[in-house]
Amino acid sequence: MKRRVLIGSAAAAALARGAKAQEAFPARPVTMVVAFPPGGQADVVARPVAAALERIWRVAVPIVNRGGAAGAIGNAYAARATPDGYTLLMALSSMALLPEAARVNGREPTYAPEMLTPIALFSADPTVLVVPASSPIRTLEQFIADVKARPGQVSYSSAGNYSALHVPMAQLSQAAGLDMLHVPFQGGGPALTALLGGQVQCLASGPGPIAPHIRSGALRPLATWGRTRLAGFEDVPTLIEKGFPDCEFYIWVGLFAPTGTPAPVIARIRDASRQAAQDAEFRRAMAASGNTLDHRDGEAFLRFYNEDAARLVRVVRALGKIE
Template structure:
């Protein structure tokens, strides 16, 4: 009866130095960074400069692998099930916690649960913006809402898929404002943006990175943001909160996760590597060139951010309800 605890303690004492030694040569081969969406979206825009920074630091390849499908569920689940050895990581978006809750709303088992993934480091956390084509008739949020109410179901908008990082903010707005818009889902933010630029749709909720080049070229304009306050560089853009929609707050963040079974020493090695990349001026320049601001958090700070954001978004999903 007393031998089992003693045996467990002995095994733990043996495993700790083994795990520590396993990290000494890490990485000694390529580390895959999975993005659960096609190229061109927010996750991809952040993942590529982060991967480049890790390659400079580790002197090993860090390929970005796009695994789109099911609003990000396929790619997220692939990393949740991956070997916890540090060689498969996920650049996740804010939809990470939404997707399992949405699966339950739809009456099916989730492909993964968030406790199967361990937060390592946050890199960006930007408000989402309501973008429309430059030739669209709306010059303000109020004009957009008024037209949508006059023509229920007539204004199409694109997204990265049901309950995805670009769909949930629009669902928050339509629920709060009582609007009926035509939802046109795609497999990711890149195709959703292409649909806006090509005239297939007339609105898109997007992080600042993908739309910034098109704002500069004059191809799109933004009518409002889902932030708590106006952001630098977007001072002229009102927030939905200040326009009377206090529950329409949403941030499209991007952060690195590892499989939850990754040993603590290896997670710490990953955290330190991400901190090194965050301190690299090249990363800041690359993010800013793409319209994103570096917002590096790790350890307890990222865990607290993720926990709080998860609680807020799960509440929003339940309020919106089932969407087929």
């Protein structure tokens, strides 16, 4: 009897310690993984979110960039992390399509989307087609005519095969009957650097990373993949209005935790994310970077995520295997 009482007391003490630890979250730094090198869309959003969370939680929220394989390496790392809330992933929309891309190419996916739990969406912007300002191409019509006149010679950079910068360009190529040269890099930052350095002729990017270069006069926007014209780019036509109704694509950036993270911890992270979205400094940073704030959480984010994931999987299957 005494032994049972001791065991019971030990179990109760362990539960109490667990509850206390849960209530104290976060009691130490929370790592935010970005599955791309610095400078891309996910990184541009992650940094002000992390800074806002640091102000809210009063603990460090370091960014860890784990680029490679169009984001699959970092996504898999976060998906397999201990589900305790201390490793989070700031993911791009490509997170949902990469496992399907692996299957299309006869490979075993390194993670499954179900291994990551959606917490909060922070932005969802259509991609923007840009060329260097030094280019003689000034309109979408001129761009299409130029590509058709030089099949296989006009190149574009991306964050890797099936990435959020590759899929929209492949979508446009299919819709307009274009033969373009795809040059994959390991992230949106290097892809943008390649365009600015003259290594490629065009790029489809989220508005955040390219906005400063458009303002500086280094890049020229030709079209967007949105259903409606993008705020801040009101003079840039959509591909839909230019006669390509199937060319609709969004780069969204959202926060995820490894599936299995305790519900109370998820709730705390979601609540802090909601506060971060209202943080004045965060909002200023988002506006300065050219990203449109689109905060959704709970069921609203889950519904958006599921609908977009289904659309992206269809695009990957249409692309098929890439040699």
